Each structure stands twice: as C-alpha cells, then as structure tokens.
Amino acid sequence: MDFNDSPEEIAYRETARAWLVEAAAAHRAEHGEPKPTTPEHMAAGKAWQARKAAAGYACITWPAGVGGGGGTPIQSVIFGQEEAKAGVAYGYFTIGLGMCVPTVMAFANDETKQRFVSPAVKGEEIWCQLFSEPAGGSDVAALRTRAVQDGPDPDGDWVINGQKVWTTGAHYCDYGIVLVRTDPDVPKHKGLTMFWIDMRDAAVACRPIHQMSGGREFNEVYFTDLRVKDSQRLGAVGDGWKVALVTLMNERLAVGGSSGPDYRQVMELARGLSGPSGPALKDNAFREKLADWYVNSQGLKYTRFRTMTALSRGQTPGPESSIGKIIAANQMQEMANTAVEAQGEYGILTDPSLAPMEAAFQASLMWAPGLRIAGGTDEILKNIIAERVLGLPGDVRVDKDVAFKDMPTGR
Amino acid sequence: MDFDYSDDQKFLKDEARKFLAARCAPSVVRGVLDDPAKSYDAGLWTAVAEQGWLGAAIPEDYNGLGLGRVELCAIAEELGRAVAPIPFASTVYVLAEAVMAYGTAAQKAAILPRIAVGELIGCLAVSEGPGAVTPSSLSAKVEGGKLSGVKIPVTDGDAADIAIVLAAESGRPGLFLVDLRAGGVKVETLESLDPTRGVARLTFDGATADRLEESGRGFELLQAILDRAAVLLAFEQLGGADRCLEMAREYALGRYAFGRVIAGYQAMKHKMADMYVKNEVARSNAYYGAWALDVDAPELPTAAAAARIAASDAFWFASKESVQVHGGMGFTWDVDCHLYYRRSRQLALVAGSPKLWKERLVSELEKKNAA
Numbered sequence: 001m002d003f004n005d006s007p008e009e010i011a012y013r014e015t016a017r018a019w020l021v022e023a024a025a026a027h028r029a030e031h032g033e034p035k036p037t038t039p040e041h042m043a044a045g046k047a048w049q050a051r052k053a054a055a056g057y058a059c060i061t062w063p064a065g066v067g068g069g070g071g072t073p074i075q076s077v078i079f080g081q082e083e084a085k086a087g088v089a090y091g092y093f094t095i096g097l098g099m100c101v102p103t104v105m106a107f108a109n110d111e112t113k114q115r116f117v118s119p120a121v122k123g124e125e126i127w128c129q130l131f132s133e134p135a136g137g138s139d140v141a142a143l144r145t146r147a148v149q150d151g152p153d154p155d156g157d158w159v160i161n162g163q164k165v166w167t168t169g170a171h172y173c174d175y176g177i178v179l180v181r182t183d184p185d186v187p188k189h190k191g192l193t194m195f196w197i198d199m200r201d202a203a204v205a206c207r208p209i210h211q212m213s214g215g216r217e218f219n220e221v222y223f224t225d226l227r228v229k230d231s232q233r234l235g236a237v238g239d240g241w242k243v244a245l246v247t248l249m250n251e252r253l254a255v256g257g258s259s260g261p262d263y264r265q266v267m268e269l270a271r272g273l274s275g276p277s278g279p280a281l282k283d284n285a286f287r288e289k290l291a292d293w294y295v296n297s298q299g300l301k302y303t304r305f306r307t308m309t310a311l312s313r314g315q316t317p318g319p320e321s322s323i324g325k326i327i328a329a330n331q332m333q334e335m336a337n338t339a340v341e342a343q344g345e346y347g348i349l350t351d352p353s354l355a356p357m358e359a360a361f362q363a364s365l366m367w368a369p370g371l372r373i374a375g376g377t378d379e380i381l382k383n384i385i386a387e388r389v390l391g392l393p394g395d396v397r398v399d400k401d402v403a404f405k406d407m408p409t410g411r
Numbered sequence: 412m413d414f415d416y417s418d419d420q421k422f423l424k425d426e427a428r429k430f431l432a433a434r435c436a437p438s439v440v441r442g443v444l445d446d447p448a449k450s451y452d453a454g455l456w457t458a459v460a461e462q463g464w465l466g467a468a469i470p471e472d473y474n475g476l477g478l479g480r481v482e483l484c485a486i487a488e489e490l491g492r493a494v495a496p497i498p499f500a501s502t503v504y505v506l507a508e509a510v511m512a513y514g515t516a517a518q519k520a521a522i523l524p525r526i527a528v529g530e531l532i533g534c535l536a537v538s539e540g541p542g543a544v545t546p547s548s549l550s551a552k553v554e555g556g557k558l559s560g561v562k563i564p565v566t567d568g569d570a571a572d573i574a575i576v577l578a579a580e581s582g583r584p585g586l587f588l589v590d591l592r593a594g595g596v597k598v599e600t601l602e603s604l605d606p607t608r609g610v611a612r613l614t615f616d617g618a619t620a621d622r623l624e625e626s627g628r629g630f631e632l633l634q635a636i637l638d639r640a641a642v643l644l645a646f647e648q649l650g651g652a653d654r655c656l657e658m659a660r661e662y663a664l665g666r667y668a669f670g671r672v673i674a675g676y677q678a679m680k681h682k683m684a685d686m687y688v689k690n691e692v693a694r695s696n697a698y699y700g701a702w703a704l705d706v707d708a709p710e711l712p713t714a715a716a717a718a719r720i721a722a723s724d725a726f727w728f729a730s731k732e733s734v735q736v737h738g739g740m741g742f743t744w745d746v747d748c749h750l751y752y753r754r755s756r757q758l759a760l761v762a763g764s765p766k767l768w769k770e771r772l773v774s775e776l777e778k779k780n781a782a
Contacts, residue, residue: 001481001702002413009412074412267780281777284770291769294776295721299692302699305414312412320695323688379677385687386680390660393675 003305006312009078016057016079020086023051027088042172045090049123057083059097059121066105066113067121074311095168096120096127100177103247104196107234112196116175128173128199130164130221131244135409137166137373138380140179141188141241142399142407145223147180147195149230158182158195158233160203160226166374170206170219173199177247178223179240184405191404192240195232203227213366260332260364261357263293266339269356273342280342293335296327319389325371326381333368336361414698416485424485427464431493434458437747443496443607444750450569450600450609451497459495460529465503469511473523480705484646484697491647492654494754496607498532498567500761504643506533509575509586509636513624518588522573534571536562536589536613537633543767544577546630551578551615558589558620561612566761568611569600575636576620577629584629586636587620594618605757607750634771637762638711641719642700648722648758649693655729655751656686659736666738679736686729693718693725713779716772723759723768730755 005013027048034040052058053067060076062068069075083089101120105113119125136143145162160180170176176199183191197204203226208216235243267290270281280286303320310317339361340347352358372378386392399407416424435455443449459465468483469475483503490499503526510522525531537544539551539562551560558578565574574589591598595618603610624632660683663674673679700718703711730751734741741748759765 001415001417001698001705003702005412264780267776287773288766288769290776291716291720291772292724294772295696295717295724296692298699298717299695299721302414302695303691305412306695306698308412309414320691323691326688327692379681382681382684383677385684389687390656390680390683392660392663392680392683393672395675395677396671 005078009074009312012075013078013082016082019055019057020082020088023055024086024088027051041090042092045092046123048088048090049093049121053122058123062121067118072311072314074308077308077311092126092169092172093120093123095129096173099247100127100129100175103177103194103234103243106246107194107243108196109231112231116196125174126169126172128167128169128176129247130167130170130176130178130197131247132164132166134163134165138377140244141192142404143179143181143192145178145180146184147182147193147228149182150227155230158228158230160195160197160223160228162223164221164223165218166209167206167219167221168217170199170221171208175199176221177234179244181404182237182240185403186238187401188399188404188407189241190238192244193237194234194240194243195228196234197226197228197232201226211370213363213370260367261335261339261360263290263297263335265357265360266290266293266335269339269361270342272356275342286338286342289334289338293331296331300324300327319385322381322385322389325375326378329368329371330378332364332371336365336368340365414702416481420481420485423482424489427462427486427489428492430458430462431489431495435493435495437750440494440496440607440747440750447600447606450567455495456497457529459497459499460527463527465499465507465529466523466527468503469507469523469527473519474527475523480642481701483643484701484704487643487646488650491650491754491758494607494651494654494750498534498570498609500640500644500647501535501567501571502526502531502533504640505535505636506531506573506575508639508643509623510588512635512639513586513632518621518623522588531573532567532571534565534567534574535636536565536568536574536576538562538564543763546584549577549579549584551576553578553580553585553587553620556620557595557617558587558615559617561614563612564601564603564610565613566757567609568613569598569609574613575623576615577633578620579629580622583627585625585627586623586629586632588623589615589618589620591618603757605753607754608757634712638715639704640762641715641768642697642704642711644758644762645693645697645700645715645718645722648726648755649690649697651751651754651758652686652690652693652722652726652729655726655733655748656683656690658748658751659683659686659729659733662737662740673736682732682736686725686732689721689725689728693721696721713772713775716768716775719762719768720765720772723755723765726751726755727759 031044031047034044049058056069057079060069060071060079061073064070097120101117104116120127131140133143133145145160147158147160150157150159175196177194177196179192179194181191182193203224205222206219209218209220210216267281270286271279273280275283303323307317307321343356349355350359350362355362387394439452439455443452463476464486466475467478467486468480471477507523507526510518522531551562558576560578562576571591574591576587576589577584578587595616597614599612601610601612663679664672666673696718700714703714734748734752737746737748740746
C-alpha cells in the first residue's frame, strides 16, 4: 500500500509536468489572467484547450484519430492533477467533452462525427446538454418538449417546441444535445428521441435563471418551431432514453472540496473568533464538528485514491466514488452554517469587504442548496447507491404502462 | 498509486474469511455469549494460533510470520466481520505491538515468541473508574518494583497472562508489564455490554512490575500504543459494519410488508445507502491508517484518529440501523443483530471513546496548522 506512481506513471507525470510548466507560461504571457465570465476568459479557455489538443493532452483517453491523446484513464487522471497544480484549468468544456460529444461519437453518422468531434476537442466549439425541464427534474423521462416530424417523409425535418431548464453554459455554447418527446401515445420512456441542435439558431432563446444565491449561472432554454434535420437525430426514433443513459454514464461529477472553503478555512476563522467561553476554536462542540468534517474530507480524498488505484491497475473502479457528492454538498452546507453562526450577529453580513474571508462562508451557505440538487439530488443519489450498488429493488413505477399523454400531472 | 490491498493481501483476506466462516460461526460466538463462565473461545484461539495470525506481524526471529501491518489489518477486518470471541486485539494489537515498539531485548525474547504460538494472552489496564484517567487522577502506584492499585474495567483481564499497566512511580506515570500469574493479583470477572469479550477488575497488591521503556512518559507512551491499536481496531469495526449492512440487505430482500418486499421502500433504501456511505468513508480512512502504521509514518497520530473516528461512527450507525431494518426480529436474542450492536460499543470504548479521539485529532490539526 503506497501513494507512489508506477515507473510508467512517473515518466508520464514528468513529461506532462514539464510540458505544463512551459505551456502555462506561454499561455499566461499571451492571455494574462482574465476575470471569469468575461469574453477574454472564454478566449483564454479556448486557446488553452487548443494548446492541449495540439500536444495530445486534450481528451487523453480518446483515439488520436479524432484528436484525442490515445492514452489511458490513469494518464488522464495524472494530467488532471498536474493541470490543477499549474493553475490553468477552465471549466467550459467539462460537460461537452465529458457527456455530449461521447454521445455524438456513439450515435451520430460518420459525416456528423467528422464535422464535430475534432473541433470540440480543440475547444473551437462548446457543447451543452439539454435534458432537465420544469416538469422533469429527477424524473427526466417525464419531459414535455415535443418534436413533430413535418410531413409523412420518414427522412423529413423535425420541428421542436418546448422548454429546458438548468442548462449550464447555454448562453455561450455552440451546439447541444436535446432529449425530446416524439410519441406521447406510448409510456414515457418509450416515446423519447435525441437530437443535436445548433444553439445559435434564431428559434432557440436563452434566459438566465435568477438563483436563490443571487447569481445567474444557469439558463432556461426555449424552442419555438426549431427546425432540425432528420440527420441530426442521435439513435433511432423512440430510443432517446437509451441514448440518454449513455450520456449520463459518461457523467463525471467533478466534486469533492473543489469549490468553497474547507475545514482548514473554518479552523482559521474559529481561531480568531471569540465565543461565549473563549475562542470559538476552543469550544468543544465546535471541535467535535471539525473532527467530523476532517474525517469526511479525508474519506473522500482517499476514496479518490482508491479509484485511482483501480485505474492504475487497469481495473474498472468500484462504486465507492458514488458517495462523493452526497458528502461534499451536505458538508459544505453544514460547515458554512457553523462558520456563519460562529460570527454571531455579524454573520448576517455579505459584503466581502466586511465579512471574514471575503464572505466566502456566506456565499457557500447560499450556494450549497443548489449543490445538493444539481447532478442528482441527495435522494436520487441514495436511490442509485441502493439500486446499483446494493442491488435493492427499484421503486414501484405507477406510470410504467401508462401512455405519456394519460399520465397525471401537477403544475 | 497503489492504495488498496495487494493481490497477496486479498488472498490472505479471502482465506481468513473462509477460515472464520468454518471456525467462527455465530454458534461459536453464542457459546461465549450464553456461558458466563467463558470469557473467550479457547478452541478458536488455538486454531487462530495455528494459522499463524497471532504472530502475523511478529518478526520471524521471534517465531512470527514477519508479515507487514497491512496483512494484520486484513485479518482484523475479517475478525471484526465474524465478531470473533477471542482476546486477539488485547494480545496482538496492544501487547505484541507495544513490546515490539518499546520493549527491551529481554522483554521481546520473553514475550513475543509465546504470543506467536498462542501461549500468552495480553491485556491493557488503564481505566480506574468512570471517565478518562488523567495524570492527576491516576492512583495505581509502583514502589520498589511492586504494583498496587485497582484497574477497572480491564478488557480480557480475566483471560490474560500479562498486563500492560498504567501506574505512577515516584509520581511519574509509566507503563509496566505485570505477570498476572505470579501472585499479588486478584482477578474478578465482571458483566459487560458485550459478554462475547471478557472484562475484569484487577486488584494489585505488591505484584511484580517490569517497566516498559523509561518511566515518566507513561501517557505519551500509552497514546503511541493506542495510535497503533486504533488502526487495527478500525479494521475490526469496518468488518463489523460491512456485515451489518449485508445482514440488513439480506433481511430486507426477503421480508414482505404491505404487499411488497421491504427492500423496495425508499425509507429502507436510503437507510442502507447511508450505511454504505459511512462504511466507505471508514474504509478509506482505515486504509490511510494502515499505510501510516505499516511505514510508521509521522502522520500516524492523525491517520489513526481519523480511522478510529470514522470506523466507530460507521459501526455504531450500521449496527443500530441493522436492528431497525430487522424490526421486531432484530430485537430478539436469537437474531444476530445484537452481537454486532454489543461489539460496536465494546470496540468504540476499549481504546478511548470517539470523543477523546476527536479532541486528539483536532489538537494534532492545531499543531500542524500552527507550524
């Protein structure tokens, strides 16, 4: 049992690190360090992706033929670690390259693949995923967006009308994959079909969602008579659910202490705060919580190491990584709230120039509810663990044999 | 990255599981549970000695197998899973580990080979009453090499041949090796939450005490010994927690209520998913503890504390919720749930309660972050 790389991994890591040092320096010289969400930041992200692709460090596990690196999963993990250390990671491509383009590669015709895969790898075009709807969150298959084929020709165009929600990056994406209902007369899972669409089409409208945190990072997307060619279909008509499962299988949840303050910052805060009986850090109730947070954080860190070990041995990782988001999201909320309460009446302040640590805990407190819902709610994730890991039965599906159009609906 | 059991270690673990399935069935555990005169299963003890497990981490020079600590962790995990009713932890994790780390050449030669062949049972005598012992409350004394005082409770004290005793010599706390067969010791068996493990009151009246390492460092030395034991105990707790989840799952899949199998109800599924999450956090922390123990890393104090806290929490949760999943059946003497519920308390209390370990962990983190 150790944390060391194998000789091949050492060689790969050293080569990657050497490349990163030089490439990151050149990248910074050219682009500086622009503020997130600015056009300059997006341009820098695209340039960095292109630089990686040219060196074989983009989509490391994909074949070189489509612009990937032709490498192994463990190499991809190693590069990701080194890239994070080099401080030049951009989040724009995670969903497109992690979920959408793999779906295109699995289901599109050759012409489509030729046209889209390589530009996506090089960061020239960004993809988003359009599944969730106001009436279908955890129950995605209950979605209502309709696609109707225009005329009797089986190769005829489709016309899409409806609304998607919580689409990350819809406002800056070039293309998207969209799951729609093509047959309301059959049970919900059977009447779905997947298409790829042009997000710049005039029939597509994006509207940012005003979140409870105050930010506007996600979008609603409206389709009004969006016309798509039958050749944009991914998989057979009515096979959309099967296609969507492939997309979700590729879902990689990049979570685990990566966002927001961790136990170290809470400890730092508590060191300087006074409580009813001396410094907050000396309060026993606080110390017990701190110990629990540390143990959970370490638990997630070493769970990732176990996953890496399986990859390093050329094995399929076990299901243990499924615990990550449940713990990380809940802990973020608890830590933020404890830190805010420890500040007393002052904890209500959100001005970064006044609140400790630039109001990081207040921000975290307001962001955490979203993290507990995004990418699978706590409840759905527990169902997944129960059903896929522990092999417990699925829930009773009262809508299983009911035509979609006859399903009871609420608001 | 190689952060898991190796193939050889997995093989050893599989063999240990098969061996215990054959030799440590619930009927063996119940044999000790239901017989007040029995503090452990002597047949299982002999069989475990024949397997070489008692000397797994003892060097070959002292009749051991000379394996690493990770191998010992693998065995511990299986013993915990089987709620083995033997004084393995007291003898191997505490006495053997302490003598290997801090014993003189003479002490090693006298004790280790006899542990390895199953001739010697150990125990750790620290507690003197409710709450934690502190330097100011410690009342056991050594004067002129003779020990006097009362230790209560002492896990496996009724079966042990040798005790490591915390006592003060000229006001300086130290650890002492005491031969419990040599006179000056009264042993009284006590009732406990977990009758599958022995517990006693030891009353010393002029028993011969042999110092373990230099005097005056008693509490530091005790903590270092407990750090090592904590990692191994965490693996026993993990094995027990895993088994609780399996038992709950098996029962829920076979039990019907309101016209369907209860394992399909979300309240049950989420309960078992919660057990799984806690068990995986415990496993990852235990692995890190195993690494730190195996290479004697400077991180051992924090790694051991984290392993112990996570494993104590996971086993407690899994054992109590396994009873709940079993419903009324789980509350009967005949169903095995209570064996785990009892053992989860025994293992959480035996080397200092989780509350103490949390305090120790945070103190260590404070030192680290101040430095």
